[in-house]
Amino acid sequence: MEGLRTCQLQVVYQSGHPLTLFDRARTFALRINSAIKRRLVSRFSGIQEISAGGASVINRTANLLSSAHGGCFQPGELVEVLTAEEILRTLDGNNCCGKLQFMPGMWRFAGKRFTVLKPVKTMFDERAWKMVRVKDTLVLRDVICDGAELYDKEGCDRCCYYFWKTDWLRKVH
Template sequence: MAQALSLRVGDLVEVLGEEEILATLDERGELDGLPFMPEMLQFCGKRMVVKKVAHKLCDTMTQSGMRRMDDAVYLEGARCDGSAHGGCQTYCSIYWKTAWLKKVSGAADASAAGPGASRGVLLPLLQKNSFKEPGPEGEVRYLCQATELLRAAPVCLSFRDPRQYVTDVRTGNATVWETLRTIVFGLFDRYQSFSRRRLPRWLWIRGGLTWGWVGPGPNRTTPSGTLDLQPGELVRIKSKADIIATLGADRKNRGLGFEEEMAHWCGRTARVQARVERCLDEKTGRMLQMKNPCILLEDVVCKGLYKTNCPREFAPFWREIWLERLSEPEMT
């Protein structure tokens, strides 16, 4: 179906109606191991733009590297609101199998539902399959696209496989320059890994750090900070040095990691999108309640710069101690 549609970034598609989508699903409400979730029903019949072609993704569950996904795309403005999964606030990009779409011409219209958005045919099946078996202590466990990604993308994708880079450029996921840049980053990081394992410390480049240069922090007990930020407020992300100063040796602040992809945003301004208090553990499906709320920032996502142009575009969580509140005149 992906070849038949030949979808590229910027293409206009229409999400099929419920009956058409139901015909593609198995008894679990899945296609090729990928669930169609209740949160997706609101988009049935709408015309939307392809944001990225989801031909690969980074494995955040087992850290196996990149994995190959077949016949799937991301659509502009289509992120999961968690309404059918306990109010999860991870704000994941939704995967759309090309069998659930048709290519059209004209203008996008994500505000008005087409005739297929009745929510009457698919909802019972999808609601039933949004849950796993209860946990050992009877706790509710959810099933969603994020928890099932290893089944939907079972094949590991080697960094050395050139086809992924050709696909990145051909589909419009990345430019030639962006593709060459991420290959250089990947080669450098592999050298750094080799040097840490095989070479004496005095031969390490910048302490053996991977590109992006986020090292361990100095703290045994990491500090906290409270700004009580609210949606719509303007903030600046602190400098990388200031954030590293709040981390422990594991590069975390009270359990929340700070990574190279996040360091890319240091010094930028953004608006608060939400205060995050709960999110699904994608390994177990359990709902995690945060002792200290984190912050989501508008339009601040993982760009895949250091992850071979992964198109997944995670929305990272930020500690308030990593941010500073700005007044409106300070906006840059």
């Protein structure tokens, strides 16, 4: 079950593909919207948040991810990481599922339950300096890489979240 001793952040961009023209336009529009809101809030200090009725509006359907092992995942839901044997069935010869590598440090979470923090739809590829779109990937609350045995004896101290394919998770009912 041991694989390469690399950081998942170094290879996670391989699981994605370039943003479409629509994605780039949407990202640009979201950035403009965010900048306008920030400027309005700073100009009118009495306004704490610009939203419908003073409460945040959340589009729950935009944050759904589906899986072969248990339906859709939403932030805040309880999921169980598959057992080591079940995970091995999803991996290819490079310890990857959909080009996302299952890292050696992730094995200790097999069979345990966690809460979904958020789905990952796009990420920034630091090597190519561009955004990439990823599919069926999410982040679990408090499931962080400890960096042990990465690079050298000292390890890594970045404390990054692991990225999880939905195929590695099962929804808890």
